[in-house]
Amino acid sequence: MRPLVGNLRLWQNFRRYIFQGFPHWVCFGFGMTYSQVNRDEREGLQSMDKVRFGNTDLDVSVIVLGTWVTGGWAWGGTDEKEARAAVLKALELGVNFIDTAPVYGFGKSERIVGEALKEWGNKDQVVIATKCGLEWDDRQNIRRNSSPQRILEEIDQSLKRLGVERIDLYQIHWPDDSVLLEKSMETLLKLQDNGKIRYVGLSNFNREQVEVCLTVGPVHSLQPPYNLFEREAEKELLPFCAEKGIATLTYGGLCRGLLTGKFSGKEEFPRGDLRRADPKYKPDRFIQYVKAVEEFRKIAASYGKSPAQFALRWALQQPGVTTVIAGARTPRQVEDNCGVSGWKISAEDLDRVEEILAKRIKTPVGPEFMAPRSQR
Numbered sequence: 382m383r384p385l386v387g388n389l390r391l392w393q394n395f396r397r398y399i400f401q402g403f404p405h406w407v408c409f410g411f412g413m414t415y416s417q418v419n420r421d422e423r424e425g426l427q428s429m430d431k432v433r434f435g436n437t438d439l440d441v442s443v444i445v446l447g448t449w450v451t452g453g454w455a456w457g458g459t460d461e462k463e464a465r466a467a468v469l470k471a472l473e474l475g476v477n478f479i480d481t482a483p484v485y486g487f488g489k490s491e492r493i494v495g496e497a498l499k500e501w502g503n504k505d506q507v508v509i510a511t512k513c514g515l516e517w518d519d520r521q522n523i524r525r526n527s528s529p530q531r532i533l534e535e536i537d538q539s540l541k542r543l544g545v546e547r548i549d550l551y552q553i554h555w556p557d558d559s560v561l562l563e564k565s566m567e568t569l570l571k572l573q574d575n576g577k578i579r580y581v582g583l584s585n586f587n588r589e590q591v592e593v594c595l596t597v598g599p600v601h602s603l604q605p606p607y608n609l610f611e612r613e614a615e616k617e618l619l620p621f622c623a624e625k626g627i628a629t630l631t632y633g634g635l636c637r638g639l640l641t642g643k644f645s646g647k648e649e650f651p652r653g654d655l656r657r658a659d660p661k662y663k664p665d666r667f668i669q670y671v672k673a674v675e676e677f678r679k680i681a682a683s684y685g686k687s688p689a690q691f692a693l694r695w696a697l698q699q700p701g702v703t704t705v706i707a708g709a710r711t712p713r714q715v716e717d718n719c720g721v722s723g724w725k726i727s728a729e730d731l732d733r734v735e736e737i738l739a740k741r742i743k744t745p746v747g748p749e750f751m752a753p754r755s756q757r
């Protein structure tokens with residue numbers, strides 16, 4: 382008699398063979414997962430570069446799928462079906478690293494990621510990073526809260542929404558001045574001990590704050606803002622992380638869409654879209670940034686690449702950058718953002734980038750406006 386697991390595999394292979402070419406909904410009806418249905422397609426497309434994530438045992442794609450927009454909040458809403466399809470497209474293209482947070486859509490982003498993971502089937506192949514330390518009220522006023530009590534509440538909610546038993550990377554979203562950093566760190570270490578999380582990450586922390594956390598235990602990653610137009614992290618944080626062996630997943634790699642080259646500088650953003658308040662998107666500055674992107678577009682074209690691919694590739698080539706998060710609303714955006722493997726920007730073109738920035742951006746501004754206003 383064959384062992385049960387052998388029979389199962391036989392049945393799975395049989396189903397895959399029989400249903401080849403059938404529409405997805407037929408296959409799903411017979412209990413197959415997205416990854417089983419699309420296995421051949423996926424294997425053909427998996428060309429995304431992978432990297433060892435600092436001192437962890439994780440091998441992750443250099444592009445991380447950012448899912449703030451998936452939750453809709455601060456991005457003028459979301460189309461859930463499209464958002465799920467975007468997550469599945471990323472997985473299909475070899476992205477195995479997803480960044481989310483409870484606050485993104487107040488649970489919605491984590492829930493949609495969880496649904497997509499379920500549909501995908503092979504949850505173990507995907508590295509999930511989420512966050513803790515922000516809370517909100519009924520009117521969606523957000524405040525920082527990294528107290529042990531809040532973290533212990535949040536972890537269970539995140540596990541449930543994501544439909545996983547363990548979070549691969551658990552990050553404190555923003556430093557909370559009202560709680561001793563040591564206390565928050567101790568709580569994360571407890572979660573690690575009891576198997577609810579694998580690795581500890583910090584987001585939006587400065588060097589001194591990371592150093593305090595390091596006195597309590599290992600910090601595996603840092604998530605700072607970083608892109609061609611927002612370079613603060615390269616002064617101190619990225620070299621510091623490189624020195625300490627802390628992996629980075631830098632955020633805002635496309636500067637909230639600006640670096641994709643889709644804007645003319647005249648756009649007005651609807652209520653509920655954070656770009657409406659973003660000082661980079663205010664009339665005088667907006668056009669400076671757009672003109673710079675037009676010049677990047679020409680360099681990108683010489684590699685046969687889009688402005689988005691050029692911007693993400695640029696970030697990946699900077700010292701101290703391990704992985705780059707790119708947010709995407711649609712499968713099409715995901716496809717564009719995944720074109721970073723198998724090519725490099727030359728040293729001469731990296732120099733040209735600096736010249737363009739110096740020539741075009743006369744009144745630069747950082748990413749500070751994104752910090753939640755309310756501090757306890």
Ligand SMILES: NC(=O)c1ccc[n+]([C@@H]2O[C@H](COP(=O)([O-])OP(=O)(O)OC[C@H]3O[C@@H](n4cnc5c(N)ncnc54)[C@H](OP(=O)(O)O)[C@@H]3O)[C@@H](O)[C@H]2O)c1
Pocket residue numbers: 446447448449450456480481554584585604631632633634635636637638639641643689706707708709710713714715717718751
């Ligand atoms: N730790 C933190 O505090 C923090 C803060 C910010 C972000 N993050 C993380 O980093 C991720 C990425 O940052 P981000 O979402 O702020 O911004 P981003 O990656 O710089 O830009 C993402 C946005 O640009 C547009 N876009 C993306 N790819 C495109 C393409 N190929 N063509 C045209 N438009 C495209 C989409 O918005 P539209 O379609 O609306 O234009 C998308 O939502 C977030 O999702 C989140 O996971 C973390």
